[in-house]
Amino acid sequence: MANPGGGAVWNGDLHNHRKESRSLQGGNCPKNGILKEAQQNGKPHFYDKPIVESFEEAPLHVMVFTYLGYGLGTLFGYFRDFLRNSGIEKCNAAVEREEQKDFVPLYQNFENFYTRNLYMRIRDNWNRPICSAPAALFDVMERVSDDYNWTFRFTGRIIKDVINMGSYNFLGLAASYDESMKTVKDVLEKYGLGVASTRHEMGSLDKHKELENLVAKFLNVEAAMVFGMGFATNSMNIPALVGKGCLILSDELNHASLVLGARLSGATIRIFKHNNMQSLEKLLRDAVIYGQPRIRRAWKKILILVEGIYSMEGSIVNLPQIVALKKKYKAYLYIDEAHSVGSVGPTGRGVVEFFGLDPRDVDVFMGTFTKSFGASGGYIAGRKDLVDYLRVHSHSAAYATSMSPPIAEQIIRSMKLIMGLDGTTQGLQRVRQLAKNTRYFRQRLNEMGFIIYGNEESPVVPLLLYMPAKVAAFARHLLNRKIGVVVVGFPATPLAEARARFCVSAAHTREMLDTVLENLDEMGDLLQLKYSRHKKSARPELYDETSFELDD
Amino acid sequence: MAAAAEQWVLVEMVQALYEAPAYHLILEGILILWIIRLLFSKTYKLQERSDLTVKEKEELIEEWQPEPLVPPVPAGHPALNYNIVSGPPSHNIVVNGKKCVNFASFNFLGLLDNPRVKAAALASLRKYGVGTCGPRGFYGTFDVHLDLEDRLAKFMQTEEAIIYSYGFATIASAIPAYSKRGDIVFVDRAACFAIQKGLQASRSDIQLFKHNDMADLERLLKEQEIEDQKVKLKYKYKARIFLEESLSFGVLGEHGRGVTEHFGIRIDDIDLISANMENSLASIGGFCCGRSFVIDHQRLSGQGYCFSASLPPLLAAAAIEALNIMEENPAIFSVLKEKCKRIHKALQGISGLKVVGEPFSPALHLQLQESTGSREDDVKLLQEIVDHCMQRSIALTQARYLEKEEKCPPPPSIRVVVTVEQTDEELERAARTIKEAAQAVLL
Numbered sequence: 001m002a003n004p005g006g007g008a009v010w011n012g013d014l015h016n017h018r019k020e021s022r023s024l025q026g027g028n029c030p031k032n033g034i035l036k037e038a039q040q041n042g043k044p045h046f047y048d049k050p051i052v053e054s055f056e057e058a059p060l061h062v063m064v065f066t067y068l069g070y071g072l073g074t075l076f077g078y079f080r081d082f083l084r085n086s087g088i089e090k091c092n093a094a095v096e097r098e099e100q101k102d103f104v105p106l107y108q109n110f111e112n113f114y115t116r117n118l119y120m121r122i123r124d125n126w127n128r129p130i131c132s133a134p135a136a137l138f139d140v141m142e143r144v145s146d147d148y149n150w151t152f153r154f155t156g157r158i159i160k161d162v163i164n165m166g167s168y169n170f171l172g173l174a175a176s177y178d179e180s181m182k183t184v185k186d187v188l189e190k191y192g193l194g195v196a197s198t199r200h201e202m203g204s205l206d207k208h209k210e211l212e213n214l215v216a217k218f219l220n221v222e223a224a225m226v227f228g229m230g231f232a233t234n235s236m237n238i239p240a241l242v243g244k245g246c247l248i249l250s251d252e253l254n255h256a257s258l259v260l261g262a263r264l265s266g267a268t269i270r271i272f273k274h275n276n277m278q279s280l281e282k283l284l285r286d287a288v289i290y291g292q293p294r295i296r297r298a299w300k301k302i303l304i305l306v307e308g309i310y311s312m313e314g315s316i317v318n319l320p321q322i323v324a325l326k327k328k329y330k331a332y333l334y335i336d337e338a339h340s341v342g343s344v345g346p347t348g349r350g351v352v353e354f355f356g357l358d359p360r361d362v363d364v365f366m367g368t369f370t371k372s373f374g375a376s377g378g379y380i381a382g383r384k385d386l387v388d389y390l391r392v393h394s395h396s397a398a399y400a401t402s403m404s405p406p407i408a409e410q411i412i413r414s415m416k417l418i419m420g421l422d423g424t425t426q427g428l429q430r431v432r433q434l435a436k437n438t439r440y441f442r443q444r445l446n447e448m449g450f451i452i453y454g455n456e457e458s459p460v461v462p463l464l465l466y467m468p469a470k471v472a473a474f475a476r477h478l479l480n481r482k483i484g485v486v487v488v489g490f491p492a493t494p495l496a497e498a499r500a501r502f503c504v505s506a507a508h509t510r511e512m513l514d515t516v517l518e519n520l521d522e523m524g525d526l527l528q529l530k531y532s533r534h535k536k537s538a539r540p541e542l543y544d545e546t547s548f549e550l551d552d
Numbered sequence: 553m554a555a556a557a558e559q560w561v562l563v564e565m566v567q568a569l570y571e572a573p574a575y576h577l578i579l580e581g582i583l584i585l586w587i588i589r590l591l592f593s594k595t596y597k598l599q600e601r602s603d604l605t606v607k608e609k610e611e612l613i614e615e616w617q618p619e620p621l622v623p624p625v626p627a628g629h630p631a632l633n634y635n636i637v638s639g640p641p642s643h644n645i646v647v648n649g650k651k652c653v654n655f656a657s658f659n660f661l662g663l664l665d666n667p668r669v670k671a672a673a674l675a676s677l678r679k680y681g682v683g684t685c686g687p688r689g690f691y692g693t694f695d696v697h698l699d700l701e702d703r704l705a706k707f708m709q710t711e712e713a714i715i716y717s718y719g720f721a722t723i724a725s726a727i728p729a730y731s732k733r734g735d736i737v738f739v740d741r742a743a744c745f746a747i748q749k750g751l752q753a754s755r756s757d758i759q760l761f762k763h764n765d766m767a768d769l770e771r772l773l774k775e776q777e778i779e780d781q782k783v784k785l786k787y788k789y790k791a792r793i794f795l796e797e798s799l800s801f802g803v804l805g806e807h808g809r810g811v812t813e814h815f816g817i818r819i820d821d822i823d824l825i826s827a828n829m830e831n832s833l834a835s836i837g838g839f840c841c842g843r844s845f846v847i848d849h850q851r852l853s854g855q856g857y858c859f860s861a862s863l864p865p866l867l868a869a870a871a872i873e874a875l876n877i878m879e880e881n882p883a884i885f886s887v888l889k890e891k892c893k894r895i896h897k898a899l900q901g902i903s904g905l906k907v908v909g910e911p912f913s914p915a916l917h918l919q920l921q922e923s924t925g926s927r928e929d930d931v932k933l934l935q936e937i938v939d940h941c942m943q944r945s946i947a948l949t950q951a952r953y954l955e956k957e958e959k960c961p962p963p964p965s966i967r968v969v970v971t972v973e974q975t976d977e978e979l980e981r982a983a984r985t986i987k988e989a990a991q992a993v994l995l
Contacts, residue, residue: 177677230860406866
């Protein structure tokens, strides 16, 4: 059950998620004195709504059954492996060539155990091919397997008009061609598709310059630089910013690209608990006071790596507190807004706008164009000296092909739409519609009694399923009812916390959401998924939810 | 009865005490006192952590100054003043406002400008829009991707192919998927940066052998064999071969299948061939092909495949069309080879510059015959030659590297790229211009 999308890299521990309902009022943080000072920053438009994030724990019997399920699956796996090895059962997996049988094995067998025996049984729920644009309704190609998912064949039929709850199409800008995309067509005809050269050599087009200026304007920063792939933006630029002798403080659930970039840089990496400011503060204090381990010299730089919205949890980073901490301890902040740019904030500019903070407080803005802009690629933005430095030293600028011109044009077009520069208010409407849809969807799911993780404003909605069999049943049943969902399991999530992840889009109409919700209701009853022990009613809260923070 | 037994034992003990030798009692007494002392003495830690008061800690926090996030970059650095290309980066290119003939982009088969490729991409744009909005695992797999993978596998005559959305990420994700800590990789010294990054991410043991020197490679393999005591070089030493063919795919070989076809090697003997689609196929992205046993593993462990959005369908459609064109007229490969040989010959004998590269390679380097001693000055001199040529409408570029990051940085050079679209007359003109520029600058 691999294939995480904006997946979190799992570090091998079991996560104990407790219900954390945090409220961030002006300065009454109930914790120790240090944190209280760190919070006051006197900004006029400080985010003063309570942050409501919840990570409810499942009832005990659910966890027991989940582990039982995995245990049974593993036992059967060993049994089947035995049958296959002893030749009683035919092995369907591809095997090494005869001539190379005595070579060192190419990849680890144990990694493969999980793939062969557990993932293979339900792998028809992933890699589903589609044959239309990934809009709110899309067409899925029907495929069946005659040998229990070892191979697939296409029947040739297409399941039309499936409601898309899986693609990252937050603002609904991914759609098949219409007249508003005329500029993309023109650029394609004029410039062609490829560039065949790097930024340093002959691959810098005027389109890239135009796009970079627009991105800087969009984010309200001094300068920006764009790259051809979002994943590569992280893995190739973090090594350019930090190196040996620097410290990286990275969130537990950071994306694989951030982890890879941090590892490639050669800096020391320390992990703090997910969105936990006490853990981060402790690490910062220790780092500044005690310096590098063993040699005791001060760190050259400290870089905090966080994401705007975490795609597997649906939580939003606690940015005001991080900015306060960073200012106190003079660290640098790198924020990966892959999911949050374009989807949160009153005008869609990302988490900085969502919290009402000053863009100058964040040192490095990074984001991708895949999710809200319907294109592909990534950017890094910030102060001019930062971007100049990256222009010279980024691995991508020197060795990788630059962005394709029609893609750049699509981003320009989408960004202008969101900013309102095309003369309409369509962009703003889309952002508002997304916020409305998000709130409605989350509220209804909570009422029904499902366990939903994450911040109530985040358009990424994980719904917990826990048991491996339910994961498969959920996805298959919903596809039969013409709803396409994404389910994720190990290793993208902790072993016992498999989930379905919905991505709400501005293109979803109220009817579509209602259809989905009805079907989810039925599925919840059929598969017994309504684990939540908090009875929620449709009426608004009539009492003040005080905050209480559980100690680790 | 029990009490009596206890009492009796106690009496025995007291008696033993009286009868024990003196030194024994004294030793025991000292030991007991020592234990009591240890129990009640203050434990000390290895570091003087508890010695810093809160006030001192706050002072340390106040005083600490980190380095600036980025060191300042001199304004005149060449990378800050890119050559800006306005318009399509194809055969006739407009660089910094001047029309030139393009000898710098890797557009080997001239497909950047091809109307059929553009039409295929346009059809795909109409149907699918631009982005895929998801990685391959989550509804990001389009029928176009599956088509492209099929076509590439058939073209290269392998079992399976897998495509990535970025050329650099292809080999950089493929290597760590197979090679982990504890494995050993033998790499050519002149391997490109993407390979170096892939090796760094894999945390394996790296052994470098001299560029293209098989004797050196054999020596390294022998040493490793002696170390391992384990029992043509691959089958003899039981190593696997990964081949990176970004520049040779679509160039070498009768049908453009690359180095394996050029040398007549069976493609089954190579475990993995990786190439990017950004040079000959004039699209964006990359692919790996090989046997299913090898390639299938990447579908779950290739980081750039699982964790990244898939290739936009219009780029995949363009690549399919480019493949079609390649299959339909295999004659272009011999035409390209001719042109390469011609320019290789024409550029020989320029005073001050030497030609580095094989005669049939479509990209060759011109290095300074005698270096000035400092890399920076070499770069400046070469840049003057390039500027000279640009003024005369020949677009050239220096081969750019990140000197500090490369394991073995190659010497500075000008890269000349040959494409099918360049006419013989343009090739002659280019050779002449470079000769004149070299004479003007270096003498």
